[in-house]
Amino acid sequence: MKLKKAWLTAMAVATVWGAAGSAAQAAEQYIGLPSYRVGSYAAGGTGVFGGWIDYMKLINERDGGVNGVKLVWQECETEYNNARGVECYERLKQHGEQQNVLFAPVSTGITFAVFERVAQDKIPLLSIGIGRSDTADGRVFPWVFPMIATYWSQASAIVGYLGQREGGMDKLKGKKIAVLYLDFAPGKEPFPVLDRLAQKWGFTTEKIAVAMPGNEQQAQWLQIRQMRPDYVILLTYGVSNPTALKTAARTGFPADRIVGWWWAGAEEDVVPAGEAAKGFVAGAFDPAGTDFPVIQDIQKYVYAKGQGDMQDPKRVGSVYYNRGVGHGIIYVEALRLAQEKFGKGKPVTGEQMRWALENLKLDEKRLEAIGAKGLMPTLALSCADHEGSGRVRFQQWDGEKWVPVSDWIEPDRELVRSLVEESAAAYAKEKGITPRDCSKEQ
Amino acid sequence: MQFFLEVFIGGLLAGMLYALVALGFVLIFKASGVLNFAQGAMVFFAALTFVGFSDRLARWFGASPDASPVFWAALALTAAAMVLLAWVVERFMLRKLVNQPAITLFMATIGLSYLIEGVAQGTWGAAVHGLDLGIADEPVMWLLERYNLMISKFDLSAAVVAGVLVAVLALFFQYTKVGRALRAVADDHQAALSVGIPLQRIWVIVWAVAGFVAIVAGLVWGARNGVQFALTYTALKALPVLILGGLTSVPGAIVGGLIIGASEKLAEVYLGPYVGGGIDSWFPYVLALVFLLIRPEGLFGEKHIDRV
Numbered sequence: 001m002k003l004k005k006a007w008l009t010a011m012a013v014a015t016v017w018g019a020a021g022s023a024a025q026a027a028e029q030y031i032g033l034p035s036y037r038v039g040s041y042a043a044g045g046t047g048v049f050g051g052w053i054d055y056m057k058l059i060n061e062r063d064g065g066v067n068g069v070k071l072v073w074q075e076c077e078t079e080y081n082n083a084r085g086v087e088c089y090e091r092l093k094q095h096g097e098q099q100n101v102l103f104a105p106v107s108t109g110i111t112f113a114v115f116e117r118v119a120q121d122k123i124p125l126l127s128i129g130i131g132r133s134d135t136a137d138g139r140v141f142p143w144v145f146p147m148i149a150t151y152w153s154q155a156s157a158i159v160g161y162l163g164q165r166e167g168g169m170d171k172l173k174g175k176k177i178a179v180l181y182l183d184f185a186p187g188k189e190p191f192p193v194l195d196r197l198a199q200k201w202g203f204t205t206e207k208i209a210v211a212m213p214g215n216e217q218q219a220q221w222l223q224i225r226q227m228r229p230d231y232v233i234l235l236t237y238g239v240s241n242p243t244a245l246k247t248a249a250r251t252g253f254p255a256d257r258i259v260g261w262w263w264a265g266a267e268e269d270v271v272p273a274g275e276a277a278k279g280f281v282a283g284a285f286d287p288a289g290t291d292f293p294v295i296q297d298i299q300k301y302v303y304a305k306g307q308g309d310m311q312d313p314k315r316v317g318s319v320y321y322n323r324g325v326g327h328g329i330i331y332v333e334a335l336r337l338a339q340e341k342f343g344k345g346k347p348v349t350g351e352q353m354r355w356a357l358e359n360l361k362l363d364e365k366r367l368e369a370i371g372a373k374g375l376m377p378t379l380a381l382s383c384a385d386h387e388g389s390g391r392v393r394f395q396q397w398d399g400e401k402w403v404p405v406s407d408w409i410e411p412d413r414e415l416v417r418s419l420v421e422e423s424a425a426a427y428a429k430e431k432g433i434t435p436r437d438c439s440k441e442q
Numbered sequence: 443m444q445f446f447l448e449v450f451i452g453g454l455l456a457g458m459l460y461a462l463v464a465l466g467f468v469l470i471f472k473a474s475g476v477l478n479f480a481q482g483a484m485v486f487f488a489a490l491t492f493v494g495f496s497d498r499l500a501r502w503f504g505a506s507p508d509a510s511p512v513f514w515a516a517l518a519l520t521a522a523a524m525v526l527l528a529w530v531v532e533r534f535m536l537r538k539l540v541n542q543p544a545i546t547l548f549m550a551t552i553g554l555s556y557l558i559e560g561v562a563q564g565t566w567g568a569a570v571h572g573l574d575l576g577i578a579d580e581p582v583m584w585l586l587e588r589y590n591l592m593i594s595k596f597d598l599s600a601a602v603v604a605g606v607l608v609a610v611l612a613l614f615f616q617y618t619k620v621g622r623a624l625r626a627v628a629d630d631h632q633a634a635l636s637v638g639i640p641l642q643r644i645w646v647i648v649w650a651v652a653g654f655v656a657i658v659a660g661l662v663w664g665a666r667n668g669v670q671f672a673l674t675y676t677a678l679k680a681l682p683v684l685i686l687g688g689l690t691s692v693p694g695a696i697v698g699g700l701i702i703g704a705s706e707k708l709a710e711v712y713l714g715p716y717v718g719g720g721i722d723s724w725f726p727y728v729l730a731l732v733f734l735l736i737r738p739e740g741l742f743g744e745k746h747i748d749r750v
Contacts, residue, residue, distance in 0.1 A: 038560065040671045042568030183720040209720030213675045215667050218452045219710035219722060225592070226445055239672030246666065250579055250594045268570040272668020276579065311567050 027065070028072045029335060029347045032092025032100040034110065039079040040213070040238055041107075043268040044320050048106050049075070050309040051324020052331070054298050054316075057309070059332055061301045066335050067344045078110060085110030086117075093121060101353040102126055102331060108186045111144075118143045123350045124357055128327060129154075129262055129285060133189060133416075136387040137424035138358060139435035145357050145386045147330060148285045148377065149411070152419060153390035154261055155190030156411035158233055158283060159197045161259065161394050164406065173202035178224050180217075180244060181235040183209040190235060190261070192419055197412065205233075214240025221247040234260035234282075241269035242277070249276035256281065259394070266319040270397045278399040283392045286326045286376055288402045290317030293371030294325060319402065326376045333370075334360050358383055377408050383438035390416065448591050449707050455594065457683075457703020458601035459666075462659040464680040464687065464695040465607065466652040471689045472615070473624040473648035474536070475631075476547040480555035482677025484653060487527070487562040489660030489669045492520040493573060494566035508574055517657070524653025525646075527558070532645045540641065541631050559674060571669040575661060600662045604696070607658060611651075612692045624648055628690070682726035686733050688743025697741060702726045 033052065036045030056071040065071055074095060076088035085105050092100050103118060104126035105111055111131040118125040125144045127135070133150035135141040149157070162177075163169035179194060181187035191207070198205050206227055208220050214236055221244075224232060232253065236244050241264045248258060256279035260269070265282025273280075290296065295317050302308050303316065315321055338348040338356035348356070362370075362379040381388035391408035428435055463485060470478040478484075495516035500507040535550055579596040586592060615621040627634045627644050635641050660669075663676050679702075687698025706729075710722040739745050 037568060038563050040675075042563060042671060043570045046568050207719075209714075209718060211720040211723030213672050215663075215672055215675055216456055216679070216722065218456055219449060219707040219714070220719075222445070222449055222452065222592075222707075223711060239667050239670060239675075242668045243666075246579055250581065250596075251592055252581065268670075272570055272572045272670065274572050274574060312569055315569070 027069050027345065027347075028098075029066065029069045030095040030098040030100065031071070031073045031102055031331065032088075032095065033073050033075045034078045034085055034088040034092065034103065034105045035075045036078045036080045036107070037075075038077065039081070041080040044238075044266065045080065045106070046311070047266070047268075047315060047318060047320025048324040048327065050315070051321040051326075052328040053309040053324075054302050054321075055294070055325045055328025055332070057302045057307055058294075058298050059328075061305070061307070062297060066332060067339050069335075069339070069345060069347055071332075078105060078107065080107050080109075082107075082109040082113045086113050089114045089117060093123070098347060099123065099350055101348060101350050102334075104128070104327060104331075106130065106327075108189075112185070115144070121350070122354070124354045126327070126330070126357075128330070129323075130186065134420050134423035134427060136385060136420045137435075138381075138383050138386040139438060140424040140428045140433055141386065142436060143354060145381070147357075147381070147387060148326070148379065148389050149392055150387055150390070150416075150420075151186060151189040151261075152193045152416045153387065153411040154283055154392055155193040156197060156416050157390070157392035157409045158259055158261065159194070159201070160409045160411065161281075161283075161392075161406055162231055163201070164409070169201055175203040175231070176227070176229045177203055177205050178227055178229040178232045179205050179207045179235065180220060180224070180232055181207060181209060182214050182237055182240050183211050184237075186237070186263070187235045193416060194233075196415055196419070200412075200415070210236060210240055210244075212240075213238060215243050217243050217247045218250075221251040221253065224248075224253060225251045230257070232258045234258055234264050236260070237263040242272040245270065245273035245276045245280055249273075255279040256396070259283075262286075262392070265395065265402070267315075267402075268320070275399070277397050279396065281394050281396045281405060282402075284319060284395050284402070285389075285392055286319060286323040287374065287393055287395055287404055288317060288319045288322060292322075292373075292375045294329070294375065295322070295371075297371060298325070322375060325372070329362075329370060329372055329376065330357075330360070330379075333362060333366075357381060358386070360388070383436065383441050444590055446708075447589075448593075449711050450704055451591070451593055452597070453704035453707030454700050455597035455601050455703070456707065457699040457701070458604040458696070459597070459659075459662060459699075460676075460679040460683050460703055461687075461695045461699025462600070462604045462607070462655070462662060463676045464683040464699060465604075465611065465692065466655040466659065467677075467680060467684050468687075468689060468692055468695050469611070469648055469652045469655060471628070472692075473628050474547070474645060475544055475628055476551060477544075477689070478652070479548060479551040479677075480558055481652070481656065481680070482674040483555040483558040483562070484524075484527070484656040485660045485663065485676055486671060486673040487558050487660075488520060488524060488653065488657040489573070489664040489673055490562045490566045490571075491523050492516050492657065492661065493571045493664070493669045495519045497571075508576070520657055521654060524657060525650045528646050528649035528653055531649050532642055536645050537642060555674075559671070563671070568671070571664075573661065573664040573669050575665045577665070579666070596666065600666075603658060603662065604699075607655065608692055608696050611655075614651075615692060620644070620647060678723075679726075682730035684740070685730035686740055688740030691740070691742030694740060694742030702729065705729055 035049035078085040108130045111127045127146045133152035135144035260282035262283045270277035334356040338352045342352045367373045377389045377391040379388040390411045394406040395402040396405045466481045496507045581592040623639045683698040687694030706722040709725040
C-alpha cells in the first residue's frame with residue numbers, strides 16, 4: 001500500500017513538473033538571427049546584431065519578457081555571404097517545436113536569396129533599409145517588410161536634403177551631381193528615383209562605378225575632379241567608404257559636399273578616414289547617441305550587470321548599434337501587438353507576426369514610452385504599405401561624432417509610391433501573382 | 443595632357459602599393475615554390491595586430507596610441523608575432539608537406555588564410571580602426587601650384603618605402619648566404635636538404651621575412667583605407683602584378699606593379715565610360731592574361747626548361 005502511495009506521489013510530482021516544464025518552455029518566443037560577426041562586414045554585423053540582442057536582453061531583464069514570454073534566440077553566422085545566408089535560413093527555420101517568426105539578414109544579397117522561400121514557409125522577411133524597394137507593395141509581396149525606408153525613399157530624401165541646403169528644390173535646377181556607386185545591386189537600386197527627380201527638378205547626374213571592394217578609387221575621383229560637380233552622392237559600403245573620403249580629400253573635393261546613404265554613415269565608415277571625413281554628411285534612420293532613454297536603460301540593466309553583447313562597450317550608441325536596437329524595437333512591438341490579437345502570454349507564429357507587422361503603428365507617444373523618440377521615425381504600416389515611413393535624417397561627422405543637421409526628411413511620396421506600384425505590378429505579371437485585395441483584409 | 447599625367451602618375455604610385463603586397467608572394471614562392479594564398483590574410487593579421495598592440499600599450503601606459511615609443515614597441519611586438527606565425531606555419535603545416543606537389547601546398551595555404559583571418563578577428567575583434575602614420579594624405583603643394591598636378595604625399599612616401607624594401611630584398615637574395623640558401627630550397631627541396639641546407643630554418647626565415655613585408659604593406663594600406671578585414675583583398679590587386687612581373691623576381695614585382703597600376707587607372711578613365719565603368723577590378727587580369735600568352739613566365743620570371 002505504502003509502495004503504491006509512493007508510486008502515485010512520484011507520478012503526480014512528475015506530471016506537475018512536466019506540465020510546469022512544458023509551460024515554461026511554451027512561455028518562450030524564439031527568433032533565429034542570421035548574424036555576421038566575422039568577415040568583411042563584421043563591424044556592421046556585430047553592431048546591428050549586438051544592439052538587437054541587447055534590446056531583447058533588456059526586455060527580458062527589465063520587463064520579464066513580453067507579457068511574461070521570455071525572448072530566446074539562436075544565431076547563425078552568414079559572413080554576409082548569400083549561400084551561407086540561405087543555409088542559415090534553413091537552419092534557423094525550426095527550433096524545437098517553434099518556427100522562426102522573423103528573418104532579418106541585414107543583407108540585400110541574402111534578402112534576394114530567400115525572397116521566395118519565406119512565402120512558402122510563412123516567415124516574414126524584415127529588410128530594414130535594404131532589399132528591393134518595390135517590396136514595399138504588400139499586395140504583391142505579403143511576406144516582405146522593407147520597413148522604415150527603402151533605397152528609393154532614401155534617394156528621394158537625399159535629393160530633398162540637397163534641396164533644403166540650397167534653399168529650395170527649385171534651386172537644384174542646373175546643378176551637377178556626381179553619383180559614385182559601388183558596382184553591386186544595392187548601389188544601383190536608387191537610380192530610377194534619381195533619374196526621375198533629375199528630370200523633375202532640372203539637375204543632371206553623372207554616375208561613376210567603383211568596382212568591388214572599392215579599396216582603390218583614384219581614377220574615379222580624378223574623373224570627379226575634372227567634372228567639377230556641385231555635390232557627390234556616395235552609394236558605397238564597407239572599405240569603399242573611407243577610401244572614397246580619403247581619395248576625395250587627396251583630389252581636393254570638399255567633404256561637406258559629399259552626401260552618403262546610410263550604408264556610408266556609420267562611425268566605422270569615417271573613423272578610418274581621419275581628418276578627411278570631417279564635414280561629411282550621411283543619411284540615417286537611426287541616429288547615433290546614448291542620450292535616448294532606451295540606450296540608457298540598456299546600459300543600466302544589461303551592461304551594468306556585465307551581460308552586454310558588445311565586445312567593446314564604447315560602441316553602444318553608435319549608428320550600427322542603434323540600428324540594431326531599432327530592429328529589436330520593431331520585433332518586440334510587433335510581438336506585443338500579435339499577442340494582444342492572438343493571446344497574451346503565448347508565443348506567436350510566423351503568420352501572426354506578419355499580421356502584427358502589417359498593423360504596426362509606432363507614433364511619437366509610443367516611441368516616447370519605449371524611450372526611443374528620435375531614435376527612429378514614426379511608423380504606420382498597412383496591408384498595402386510595408387515601408388511605413390520613408391523618412392530619413394541627415395547627420396554630419398565633426399571628427400569625433402555624428403551631429404544631426406536635419407530633421408526627418410520626407411521622400412517624394414507620390415513619385416516613390418508610383419515607382420513601387422509600377423515595379424511590383426510588373427513583378428506580379430511576370431510571376432503570375434494576383435495582388436491581394438487589401439480592402440477585404442483585416 | 444595635365445589630366446592624363448595626373449591619372450598616369452597616380453596609377454604608378456598605386457602600382458607601387460600593389461607591388462608591396464606582391465613582394466610577400468614573391469618571397470615565399472622564391473624560397474619554397476608555394477603560391478601563398480594566405481598573403482592577404484597575413485597583411486590583415488599584421489595590421490590588426492599592430493593596431494591591437496598600440497591600443498593596449500597606450501591604455502596600459504596612459505600614452506597616446508600615436509606616441510613614438512608606443513609605435514616602436516607595437517611594431518616590435520607585431521614583428522615577434524609574425525615570427526611566431528612563421529614558426530607555427532613551418533612546424534604544423536610545411537614540415538608535413540615536404541616534397542609534396544605544389545598544388546597540395548597551395549591548397550594548404552588556402553586553409554591557412556581562413557585560419558589567420560579567424561585568429562586575427564577572434565583575438566583583436568571585428569572593429570574597424572583608423573591608423574595614422576604621421577604622413578599627410580594631401581597633394582604635394584609645389585606640384586599643384588607649378589603644374590596643377592595632384593600627387594599625394596602619402597602615395598609618394600609609400601612608393602619610396604616600397605622601392606627601398608625591394609632594393610634591400612634584392613641584395614639579400616643575391617649577396618647573402620641565407621639568400622642563396624633560399625634560392626637553392628626553391629629549386630629543389632630534397633637537393634637542398636642533401637647538401638646540408640636546413641630546410642626548416644630556411645622556411646621559418648622566409649615566412650618571417652614575408653611577415654615583415656606584410657607588416658609594411660598592412661601599415662601602408664591600413665593608413666590609407668583603415669585597418670579592417672578588407673585588407674585581405676589587397677591580395678587581389680597583387681595577383682596580376684605577379685603574373686606580369688614573374689613569380690620569382692623581386693624587381694619584377696615593382697615593374698609589374700607599375701604597369702598594372704598605370705594601365706588600370708588609364709583604362710578606367712579612358713575605356714571605362716564606354717563599358718559602364720568599374721573596370722579597374724578586372725582589367726589588370728585581362729592584361730595579365732595577354733602577357734601570359736606572350737611570356738608565360740612573366741617579364742622577369744625564370745624560364746622553365748624541361749628535358750624531353
